[in-house]
Amino acid sequence: VGVGIKPKTAVDVLLPLVDLVDMVLIMTVEPGFGGQKFMADMMPKISFLREKYTDLEIEVDGGVSPSTIQHCADAGATMIVSGSAVVNSENPKETITYMRDIVNQAIQKTPA
Numbered sequence: 315v316g317v318g319i320k321p322k323t324a325v326d327v328l329l330p331l332v333d334l335v336d337m338v339l340i341m342t343v344e345p346g347f348g349g350q351k352f353m354a355d356m357m358p359k360i361s362f363l364r365e366k367y368t369d370l371e372i373e374v375d376g377g378v379s380p381s382t383i384q385h386c387a388d389a390g391a392t393m394i395v396s397g398s399a400v401v402n403s404e405n406p407k408e409t410i411t412y413m414r415d416i417v418n419q420a421i422q423k424t425p426a
């Protein structure tokens with residue numbers, strides 16, 4: 315079971331819930347539809363959670379693409395939702411593999 319927060323929701327609301335769930339979702343667009351612009355200013359929410367919870371699955375959803383994935387990975391995201399960037403890609407497999415590799419590389423660099 316996961317719990318997600320919208321961009322205007324403070325990350326602190328997750329703190330009492332983290333131990334009860336399998337993952338948290340940080341929305342990087344307003345929920346509703348695909349194709350919106352990635353909100354890089356959501357990255358501090360991810361870094362904050364990653365610093366406190368080294369093993370937590372943190373998902374991002376919204377505007378995630380090959381050009382924004384590094385921000386997510388560096389902040390500590392481990393699960394990625396990507397719509398437009400994948401379905402509009404000329405090579406979805408390559409796009410997925412690229413984003414997965416960036417996230418996996420960041421995970422491997424994270425101190426245990």
Ligand SMILES: O=C(CO)[C@H](O)[C@H](O)COP(=O)(O)O
Pocket residue numbers: 343344345346347348349350375376377378395396397398399
């Ligand atoms: O539905 C959404 C928001 O509610 C998502 O952002 C969407 O599923 C992912 O699409 P995209 O990568 O185009 O932002």
